[in-house]
Amino acid sequence: MRTAFWIENIRQALETLASNRLRAALTLLGILIGVAAVIAMVAIGRGVQHYINAQFAAIGTNLIFVIPQAATEGGTTGAALQDISSLTMRDVQAIERAVRGRTTAVVPVVQRFGPIESEGREAVTVILGTTPGYAPARNWRPLYGTFLEESHILNRSRVIVLGLTPARRLFPELPNPVGKTVRINGIPFRVIGVMSDKGGSAFGDYNDLAFIPLPVAQEILYDARDRRTGDLLVTGIMLQVARAEYSDEVVRTITEVLRERHRIRFQDEDDFTVLTQFELISIFGQISNVLTIFLGALGAISLLVGGIGIMNIMLVSVTERTREIGLRKAVGARRRDILIQFLTEATLITMLGGALGTVGGALLASLIGVLSRGEVQAAVGWDTVALAVGVSAAVGLFFGLYPAWRAAQLDPIVALRYE
Structure with missing residues (x-):
C-alpha cells in the first residue's frame, strides 16, 4: 500500500514538472550547475593529489x-x-x-x-x-x-x-x-x-x-x-x-650532528634546513586541499542559489494550485498527503538536477584531464556520486519544506474560493 502511495506521488510530480517544462528546466539548471561544479572540483582535487604523489615518486622514495x-x-x-x-x-x-x-x-x-x-x-x-x-x-x-x-x-x-x-x-x-x-x-x-x-x-x-x-x-x-x-x-x-618509519629519527639525528659540528648554541637558529619527502608531499597536498575546498565552495554557492530558486518556484506553484489543493482536501486528502506531494516534487527535481550535474561534472573533469594532456587524471568515484545525489536531495527537502508546509496549511474552503 505504501509503495503504491509513493509511486502515485512520483507520477503526479512528474506530470506537474512536465506541464511546466521551461520553469522546471530553469529550476533544474541551478542545481545541475552547482552539482557539476562540486563533482568536477572534487575529482580534479583528487587528480591533482595523485599527480603530486606521482611527481614526488618520480624524484625517488623515502x-x-x-x-x-x-x-x-x-x-x-x-x-x-x-x-x-x-x-x-x-x-x-x-x-x-x-x-x-x-x-x-x-x-x-x-x-x-x-x-x-x-x-x-x-x-x-x-x-x-x-x-x-x-x-x-x-x-x-x-x-x-x-x-x-x-x-x-x-x-x-x-x-x-x-x-x-x-x-x-x-x-x-x-x-x-x-x-x-x-x-x-x-x-x-x-x-x-x-x-x-x-x-x-x-x-x-x-x-x-x-x-x-x-x-x-x-x-x-x-x-x-x-x-x-x-x-x-x-x-x-x-x-x-x-624504511619510511625511520624518517623522523634520521631527521633528529642529522639535526643533532650538524648543530654540534657547527657549534650552534641552544637558542640560535640552524644554518641548514632538513626537508623530508613526506613533508613536501604534505605541503603540496594541503595546498591542493585548500584549492579544492575553495572551488567546491563556489559550487556550493551555486547549489544555494539553485535551492532558493526551487523555493521560489515551489511557492509560485502553491499559489497557482491553490484550488487544486482545496479540492484534494475537500475529498479527504490530509495535510501530510499535501506536504509529501510538494516535497516529492521538490526532491525529484533536485535529484534529477543532481544526476545530470554528476554527468556534467564527470565530463568537465574528463575535459580537464584532456587539457592537461593526461597529467591530471580527474576520476569521479562512487562516493562522490553518492555525495552529489545525497546533497541534491537534501537541498530539495530543505528548500521545498516551507512551500510544502504552506500548501499543507491551506484552509480547504478558502482554497476552493481562490481565483
Whole structure:
C-alpha cells in the first residue's frame, strides 16, 4: 500500500514538472550547475593529489634533503659556494656514521647552473657533482652507457653522464652520444652515459641535468673549499632512509650532528634546513586541499542559489494550485498527503538536477584531464556520486519544506474560493 502511495506521488510530480517544462528546466539548471561544479572540483582535487604523489615518486622514495639555510632564502644564483654553503664533506661523513643502518644512501651534491659545449653547440643545464649512490636513490637508470662509478670518484676522472635534455641539445643527430667529448669551462669531459627519461612537471624538467664526479666538481670547477678551514664544501646532502618509519629519527639525528659540528648554541637558529619527502608531499597536498575546498565552495554557492530558486518556484506553484489543493482536501486528502506531494516534487527535481550535474561534472573533469594532456587524471568515484545525489536531495527537502508546509496549511474552503 505504501509503495503504491509513493509511486502515485512520483507520477503526479512528474506530470506537474512536465506541464511546466521551461520553469522546471530553469529550476533544474541551478542545481545541475552547482552539482557539476562540486563533482568536477572534487575529482580534479583528487587528480591533482595523485599527480603530486606521482611527481614526488618520480624524484625517488623515502628521501631526505639537507641544504644550507642560505639556499632557502633566494638570491644565491651565481654566488660563490663559500658564501651560500655551510655544509662540508666532514659533515657528510659524520652524518653517514650517525645514521648507519637506517639509510641506504648518503649522497653529497655540488651543483651549479652552467653551459656545456660540444662541436659548436651549447646546452645550459644544471651540472651536478655527485657520487654513484645518486642514481639508485632517485630510482633512475641510464638509457645508454653507465652512471658514475667508484673508480671515477677515486681517480677524479673527467667523465660526464648527460640527462636526455642536454644530450638532445648537444647531439641532436645522435641517439647514443656515449664516447663523445664535451667541455665545461674549457675542460674536456668524456660522455659515459645518458640517463633514461625521467619526465617533467610544474616542478621542472627532471631530464635537464648532467652529472660529473664529486671531486672533479669540487676541485676543478667550483673552488669548493671553505675559506677558513679548507674543508671541501657541498651544496646539499641527499639521504634515502631504509624504511619510511625511520624518517623522523634520521631527521633528529642529522639535526643533532650538524648543530654540534657547527657549534650552534641552544637558542640560535640552524644554518641548514632538513626537508623530508613526506613533508613536501604534505605541503603540496594541503595546498591542493585548500584549492579544492575553495572551488567546491563556489559550487556550493551555486547549489544555494539553485535551492532558493526551487523555493521560489515551489511557492509560485502553491499559489497557482491553490484550488487544486482545496479540492484534494475537500475529498479527504490530509495535510501530510499535501506536504509529501510538494516535497516529492521538490526532491525529484533536485535529484534529477543532481544526476545530470554528476554527468556534467564527470565530463568537465574528463575535459580537464584532456587539457592537461593526461597529467591530471580527474576520476569521479562512487562516493562522490553518492555525495552529489545525497546533497541534491537534501537541498530539495530543505528548500521545498516551507512551500510544502504552506500548501499543507491551506484552509480547504478558502482554497476552493481562490481565483
